[in-house]
Amino acid sequence: MIKKLIVLLILLNCSLSYAETIKTDVLVIGGGASGVAAAIQSARSNVKTMLIEQGPWLGGSMTAGGMCVLDANRNLASGIYAEFRGRVVNFYKNRLGYDTTANAPLVYEPYTGAAILKRITDTVKNLTVKMNTPFTGIKKDGSGWEVIIPIDGKDVVIKTKVLVDATETGDVAAQAGAILTAGFDSRKDTGEQLAPENATNQIQDITWIAILKDYGRAADRTIAKPDGYNAADYACLKSAEVKKWLANSKLPNDKYMVNFPGCGGNQYPVTSDDLSPENRKKTYQQARLHTLGLIYYLQTVLGYKNLSVTDEFKTPDHLPYIPYIRENKRAQGLVRMVLDDIYTPYSRQSKLYRTSIGVGDALPGQHYTEAGVPKINYPPFPAYSIPLGAVVVKDQENLLVIEKAMSVTHLVNGSVTYPSVQMTLGQGVGATAAYCAFFKTTTNHLDVRVIQGEILDFKGSLMPFADVKQGDTAFRAIQQIGATGLLEGFQKVNGSTAEVLFKPDTIVYTAELKPILNEIYARSFLWFNRVKPGEKFTLGNLLSYISEMTLTDPETLNLMMQKSWETKYKFGTKFDLNRPVTRMEFAVLANRYLNPFSRAVDISGKLII
Incomplete structure (x- = not known):
């Protein structure tokens, strides 16, 4: 009898142990803009995925943080971000005055954005989402990870092959033992000419955004005077500026996003120490009071008694659940993205654009209220590609980072952490995590081209070409050719920014093709010496080159191409072997017959021969 009881207890203990362990292929911690996109893509890539978020909403800063007027990536919307954007526009399209222009800033109410993400x-399939779930511990488990979460008052262990840190403050990377830095990097460290001579620990201000509603001209919705309120803190606000800022941040249903910059606004200065777990609660409380003080000042001094907080956030003060955090500590990755990867991507020794898993075009923020912080005079800021190695933590197998923990410099961070950029990038991170899980490999053995192919399969983007949209029949070919460097993008300055254009209808020049073709194809040098193409690369040159590289009979190839010119390839130009080939024609045909995208590259973008 005693033996039977012992066996029963052993079996019961085993079953309890099993019940307290969850296994998944990919675990994403943090349901912000990047985390939710990473989880969606990972699951769609057919691996078992779990997403845990410690708060009540998905979306992070773009919902729970109230940052719901998004102007970045509106010319580059793709993949999951385009899906989210489309659903938001469709929800509001019948509202009077709502701007449904294809590249208009995306504007929505925070709870609507969160609801749309939940609906997606x-x-x-393959995705489990757990809300209101923090993580309490983390440790390495072979090539994977073990993460502890509380469920119904008990600790539960999640065993995962791949771990993604999508927290707003890089908490997972910190607990996992990643090497982290913060603040301004020195010029000597990064080689960035715009960087200050000496490093500092100053990071961008956080902002506790407020969503205010207009309750009518006659209403008096003045809030209680906040603790520590000092009107002098907001005295530099000018009525004209407030009117302008409110007009620029108007939301549907008579609401406004209050994200006022600079003097008198709701920015709150911090260092990375202020955002550490032990200091975070105090810092957040002071930031909330600062924003409540701004609201009180608007109501009692500037006369906006009719504007007050809404009840969509179920917090005691009705401010958002979390602050808008622009920056914290950054992890050391396999590569570090620097400003030159944005301004001069093609002329650098490393070709990180070839490893792109996402695109961005946000103007770098410089949100500091403390005196003495270096002011960076950025030249017009171009759209850019984000390299794979910047999200892969060095010396921490199968750990990926997004949000503020990416391996970038301080001067790059000001752009890449923008919510719509992060949602675009999150899709690439999800594809990377799924690659490791699906092929039972690690981040030490990433196949850049396979990951990029998966991103394109799900309508993501690799290259930031603003003039070739997703619906274009040549989109994928141009994206793939762009990622090889065969045809480079052109920067077109527009004020403080610069679009990157492919210019599909312009002609191709021999000089731009020859170096890369010679690098990729062993017999290319012989062809150039024999044919000696002129300054402008003709359609005849292209077909001759294809014939040489693919060992296809030239007459057969020409005849087949002539028959397919309008029917298969839908080219609107004349089939003429003597005229210069256009960039779009070259991209489509070279991608189809030469397939340079299939040539493997390493994490630095160097071709693997």
């Missing part, structure tokens, strides 16, 4: 995740 609810329909994704």
